[in-house]
Amino acid sequence: MIIRRAAAADAEQINNLLFQVAKIHADGRPDIFKKATKKYSDEELAEIIRNDETPIFAAEEDGRILGYAFCVYQSTKGSLLMQDKKTLYIDDICVDENHRGEHVGKSIFEYVEKFAKTNGFDNITLNVWAFNEGAYKFYENCGMTPLKTTMEKAL
Numbered sequence: 001m002i003i004r005r006a007a008a009a010d011a012e013q014i015n016n017l018l019f020q021v022a023k024i025h026a027d028g029r030p031d032i033f034k035k036a037t038k039k040y041s042d043e044e045l046a047e048i049i050r051n052d053e054t055p056i057f058a059a060e061e062d063g064r065i066l067g068y069a070f071c072v073y074q075s076t077k078g079s080l081l082m083q084d085k086k087t088l089y090i091d092d093i094c095v096d097e098n099h100r101g102e103h104v105g106k107s108i109f110e111y112v113e114k115f116a117k118t119n120g121f122d123n124i125t126l127n128v129w130a131f132n133e134g135a136y137k138f139y140e141n142c143g144m145t146p147l148k149t150t151m152e153k154a155l
Helices: 008-028 042-050 104-118 133-141
Strands: 002-005 056-061 064-076 085-095 123-126
Touching: 002 104, 008 042, 008 056, 008 064, 008 085, 056 104, 064 104, 085 104, 104 123, 104 133
Parallel strands: 085 123
Antiparallel strands: 002 056, 056 064, 064 085
């Protein structure tokens, strides 16, 4: 398995994974997420792939994309309140349902972490939904700790 920057030719396989991760969210919180959809249109995905500040890192084996991490460059600079910080935000991470438990996700996360260190980022952040206990435990095992909590009261 190699991990590399995703290319336009990977869009179809990435779309299949986008549907898988969207299903997890729709099953977990159908009051928020729509069923049978994905996070990005084909046009949006093409733009994300082209943009150097929104890299997608894909785990590939024998021509198949086993998983990905969508990342976004973020920065805080010149704020009166906040310290200057260069953050690599993981917007979305997914491992193909047929390859979960094979350490694909761990390999992707380690690649993202190395990329962030090499490119002068101060930290990596992401959001994880409270219902997704497996993902929460995975991120803890990768060394992540809570930064803040979003709370809700459904009405």
